[in-house]
Amino acid sequence: MNKFLILPIMLAAMSCGSNDEVASGTFDDGEGGEGSYSISGDGDDSETVIKSGDGEVRIATGSKAVSELPMGIELYPGADIQSSMTGMGDGKSGAMIVFKSSDDQDDVIAFYKDQMKDKGIEVQTEVKAGDMQMIGGESADGEGLNISVIKDDEGGVTTTLLAGGNR
Helix, strand or coil, rough: CHHHHHHHHHHHHHHHCCCCCEEEEEEECCCCEEEEEEEEEEECEEEEEEEECEECCCCCCCCHHHCHHHCCCCCCCEEEEEEEEEEEEEEEEEEEEEECCCCHHHHHHHHHHHHHHHCCCCCCCEEEEECCEEEECCCCCCEEEEEEEEECCCCCCCEEEEEEEEC
């Protein structure tokens, strides 16, 4: 799996340089194909794009982070996006977004339970453990949503949201 060896190098490169610095290149995907990568920005405001015959992955922070989620899922109102990762391949798309909110854990969980209900996704997993709550489920057509909400020291929460399925 040589295609995964390039990721640590690119993430290290993202943490250096200025907003104007751009790196790009190609790599052997380890399966006889070629992929490409590009890096722009710096550690606080950056984007890395990795493309291969299998699809595309975008990893972003700061203003380059995406707020659009698959399946028409909405971002929590007032969310302060910390980072995002989106991917497409084999007819499916997915996203992972990490965000902070000053709201209560229960409010964030309730918001996404409503979203799941609206999308026909039954809550199949619900966990409460210490300062963490998590819900997750999958629709009949393979679209899924998983939300993990952790209380932070400032009284708010940090949420990791995973969404994806068929495009």
